[in-house]
Amino acid sequence: MPMIDRRAVLALAGAASLSAPARAQAFPSRPFRILVPFAAGGTTDILARAIGERLSVALGQPVVIDNRGGAGGTVAGEAFARAEPDGHTLLVATASLICINKALYARLPFDPDTDFAPVAMLAQQPNVLVVNPRALPMTTLPELIAHIRANPGRVNYASSGTGSQLHLTGEMFRAAVGVEMTHVPYRGSAPAMTDLVAGNVPMMFDGLGTALPQVRGGAIRALGTASEAENAALPGVPPIASVLPGFLSVNWTGLFVLRATPEPVVARIDAETRRALAGPELATLFRERAFDPMPISRADLPAFVAAESTRWREAVRASGARAD
CATH class of the missing domain: 3.40.190.10 (Periplasmic binding protein-like II)
Structure with a gap:
């Protein structure tokens, strides 16, 4: 029976126990990419570039905006779902991609409920x-x-x-x-x-x-x-x-990570995003562009997204619209 080096075993155990914190401490280790499911120049793109610029300064890494328009956001959603869940690829998305498409399409190449996780709501109109x-x-x-x-x-x-x-x-x-x-x-x-x-x-x-x-x-x-x-x-x-009680249709924009992203990484992205949203630069942008803030905590975001999904699923059902 071969000899087992006890010191090697202890070293491996120590490395394994430190791997998650080490990954969190190393974050970010390379430039960010923010996927945007619409063309440049629109409301979603404006918000993505504004938050990306401030995350770049706060986290010390360049941020690349990757506009992937098409199929109501499905093109960007598929690209996002295939990314590495390490926090270096983010998604700025609206209700269309997160809530409406899963009711509109018979099949999607991803599941926004199980593959994506909301970090912060950026703004609404x-x-x-x-x-x-x-x-x-x-x-x-x-x-x-x-x-x-x-x-x-x-x-x-x-x-x-x-x-x-x-x-x-x-x-x-x-x-x-x-x-x-x-x-x-x-x-x-x-x-x-x-x-x-x-x-x-x-x-x-x-x-x-x-x-x-x-x-x-x-x-x-x-x-x-x-x-x-x-x-x-x-x-x-x-x-x-x-005049028509209960009528509500708001175009919100949120920042999402892949659900498998380590929690310390998500927490840091969340903290820096909320710090940027509270700053004077974005307050000025909000006034100029008629954006409203959305001060929803990360703990409350899943319930918000679930309620929005229900609202839009019912609207799709009532309209009879299909995208396939």
Whole structure:
């Protein structure tokens, strides 16, 4: 029987016992990559670059923003699921990728519930109901609802595409109003907004940040926000829930890690992210871009994501939309 070197065994045992803390202490050991499921320049990308810049300074490593648009975020989600779970690859995602797609697609190459873990919510913006004032001259939400109910099936609404959050928000609105409306899908929010401004479609839901310039310029009119309270960027525009109780559609953006990431690494990313969110630079960005903060603790994030998943699963079911 071969001799066993006791000192070698003790050395191996010591290395094994120190491996997890050592990995945490070594973090970060190389540049970060933040996957973004949309093209550069949009709301999600703006937030990803803002938080990435501050994480780079705080953690002493460069941060690369990797825009992987396509399939409602599924392309980015698949790339993220294949990454090493060591905290060096992060995902900035919205409800579309985390909550809606699992109800919309029959199969996904990943499971956001078991493969991903939320670290922090970065910001949110309500979706807003906007109309072309020439096509729909109403100035209040009750007037618009009365018009739609008096003309069932005759009022069209645009969206950024079938199964998108904006489409599902329109379907929730149609169900709450209680009459048929005609959905006109576009390949993205920008062409839908172009046709709304031109009067080719009379109304749509859009994210507050993208609709705001056209509202302020007078090309379109905002009649309601899909938030719990009035938004400071649209004073005098009521929440839709004040007329249709319970109506809520918020476009939130969160930071995610792979679920197998070591806890000490996640805790450090969490701490630095929340420190950055509390800083004056991001406060200025939030004011300029009409973002609202989301002060949800990491312990409460799973319940928040689960509630959002339920909300959007029901919206997908009611709409009948499928992406396969």
